[in-house]
Amino acid sequence: QVQLAESGGGLAQAGGSLRLSCVASGRTFSNTYMAWFRQAPGKGREFVGCIIWSGGSTFYADSVKGRFTISSDNAKNTLYLQMNSLKPDDTAVYYCAAKRTGYSRDYVAYDYWGQGTQVTVSS
Numbered sequence: 001q002v003q004l005a006e007s008g009g010g011l012a013q014a015g016g017s018l019r020l021s022c023v024a025s026g027r028t029f030s031n032t033y034m035a036w037f038r039q040a041p042g043k044g045r046e047f048v049g050c051i052i053w054s055g056g057s058t059f060y061a062d063s064v065k066g067r068f069t070i071s072s073d074n075a076k077n078t079l080y081l082q083m084n085s086l087k088p089d090d091t092a093v094y095y096c097a098a099k100r101t102g103y104s105r106d107y108v109a110y111d112y113w114g115q116g117t118q119v120t121v122s123s
Contacts, residue, residue: 002026002112004096009117012086016121022079022096022114030054031101034079035110036070038092038119047105048081048094059103063089086121093118 008020020036035050049060049070058070069082079096094117097110104110 002032002098004098004112004114006094006096006114006117009094009119011120011122014087014121014123016086017082017084018086018119019083020081020094020096020117020119022081024077024079024096024098029100033099033101033103034070034072035097035099036079036081037095037097037107037110038090039095039116040089040092043092045095045107046092047107050103050105051079052103053098059105061105083119086119088121088123091119091121 003025004022006022012018032053033050034053036048037045038048039045047061048064051058051070067085071080096114098112099110
């Protein structure tokens with residue numbers, strides 16, 4: 001069982017930055033994939049990016065590539081999402097998620113979810 005808790009959301013202006021954090025507790029393994037998803041009002045849950053918990057490879061959605069960076073600090077059991085050059089279209093609830101083994105961009109493949117944190121970007 002893995003418990004996830006996001007923080008760091010808030011209001012930013014277009015072009016600004018925010019950093020989200022996700023603290024993981026419970027049983028995480030080196031082959032656990034940690035991901036960020038987001039959901040805007042009236043839209044489905046969208047893949048943002050993911051990283052394998054042991055570090056190394058990251059994967060991003062085209063819509064955020066070059067602007068967002070995912071990283072992890074295993075000593076702190078924390079996943080981060082650094083968001084730069086924010087756009088109003090980035091406004092959404094951002095969720096941290098985890099799954100055992102195997103990379104996936106599909107939210108149904110993830111077993112564990114945080115409660116979400118709101119990010120609002122004003123123009």
